[in-house]
Amino acid sequence: MESVTLSSGHSMPLVGLGCWKIEGNVAKETIRTAIKLGYRHFDCAADYGNEAEIGAALQEAIAEGDVTRKDLFITSKLWNTHHAKEHVQEAIERTLSDLRLDYVDLYLIHFPLAMKYVPVTEKYPPGAQMDENGLPQMAKVPIQETWQAMEGLVDAGLARSIGVANFNCILITDLMTYARIPPAVDQVESHPYLVQPVLRRLLSRYNIHMTAYSPFGYPSYQVLGVPFDSKNFLELDLVQEIGARYGKTPAQVALRWNVQKGCSVVPKTVTPSRLTENMSIFDFKLTDEEVSAIDALDKQVRFNNVGLPFVWNSPLFD
Numbered sequence: 001m002e003s004v005t006l007s008s009g010h011s012m013p014l015v016g017l018g019c020w021k022i023e024g025n026v027a028k029e030t031i032r033t034a035i036k037l038g039y040r041h042f043d044c045a046a047d048y049g050n051e052a053e054i055g056a057a058l059q060e061a062i063a064e065g066d067v068t069r070k071d072l073f074i075t076s077k078l079w080n081t082h083h084a085k086e087h088v089q090e091a092i093e094r095t096l097s098d099l100r101l102d103y104v105d106l107y108l109i110h111f112p113l114a115m116k117y118v119p120v121t122e123k124y125p126p127g128a129q130m131d132e133n134g135l136p137q138m139a140k141v142p143i144q145e146t147w148q149a150m151e152g153l154v155d156a157g158l159a160r161s162i163g164v165a166n167f168n169c170i171l172i173t174d175l176m177t178y179a180r181i182p183p184a185v186d187q188v189e190s191h192p193y194l195v196q197p198v199l200r201r202l203l204s205r206y207n208i209h210m211t212a213y214s215p216f217g218y219p220s221y222q223v224l225g226v227p228f229d230s231k232n233f234l235e236l237d238l239v240q241e242i243g244a245r246y247g248k249t250p251a252q253v254a255l256r257w258n259v260q261k262g263c264s265v266v267p268k269t270v271t272p273s274r275l276t277e278n279m280s281i282f283d284f285k286l287t288d289e290e291v292s293a294i295d296a297l298d299k300q301v302r303f304n305n306v307g308l309p310f311v312w313n314s315p316l317f318d
């Protein structure tokens, strides 16, 4: 597995297992299988509601000698309800306790949105509290305060690297004006229907590594009922034909495309054959023409859109 060295000096494998929507009852088995197959990077979050099961799997894998802690790269994310400086520590302590770890390799601000605080003892994961108008209850916490608390986690040894997710060019540029520790990573939605050329360039200028989430586009959102009336890119002749040239699947082409553009990828699957498929992307290389042809599929479609629940009544926050 190839890796990238982050600005923090730590190394991160270019393929990680995305853990959103891995149900608790299959999480342990999926993580154990993934480790046996060679996965070392796991993309977790408090909001995914499965860190306790993942922690049990990690502990078992370490105890049985499949892997050591230092071989693993574990990411988790600060949920929106815990942005205030006095709540950031509570959030990471719960995550570390669930994951049965002393530190995470990477801790990300999950969204640039501060929501009303919910103690972990009251509701966990907290999700979003809606008001009577169906709007999320927010909190007045500037991102600068949250970032300073994140920097404190590095100082305290609880996170090796810190970063952000869902930050656009404006938010990154602002963050860089005050960051004592610059973000090592911006994790954003990225696939052939959302290419984000400008954000990619900006992140590269700031030496912030981009991780691509939802690299297969629509399937992750189809199950949530998000409307979309086009063919997903995995079904397009172009992507299938490119894959056929290398004996690779459309999914492998989509992952390889992101990696060749300088990203790491965190595809999610609970299907053992796909675990192997999704990490087998380092034995072929797309030509520049193939990369450009896939770039040209861009529709600027963002499936993970916090605005969607307000125009369509199936809150993504749940």
Ligand SMILES: NC(=O)c1ccc[n+]([C@@H]2O[C@H](COP(=O)([O-])OP(=O)(O)OC[C@H]3O[C@@H](n4cnc5c(N)ncnc54)[C@H](OP(=O)(O)O)[C@@H]3O)[C@@H](O)[C@H]2O)c1
Pocket (backbone or CB within 6 Å): 017, 018, 019, 020, 021, 043, 044, 110, 165, 166, 187, 188, 212, 213, 214, 215, 216, 217, 219, 220, 251, 252, 266, 267, 268, 269, 270, 271, 274, 277, 278, 304
């Ligand atoms: N920071 C953020 O705000 C944020 C937001 C969204 C996601 N993420 C992270 O990114 C990860 C990945 O994104 P995602 O879960 O939204 O979607 P994804 O990885 O793009 O797609 C997952 C879907 O694709 C299917 N799949 C997996 N491998 C496949 C293959 N080789 N061929 C065909 N289908 C395949 C999976 O089915 P099966 O599982 O049934 O195989 C599942 O339905 C998440 O799990 C999470 O860790 C972060």
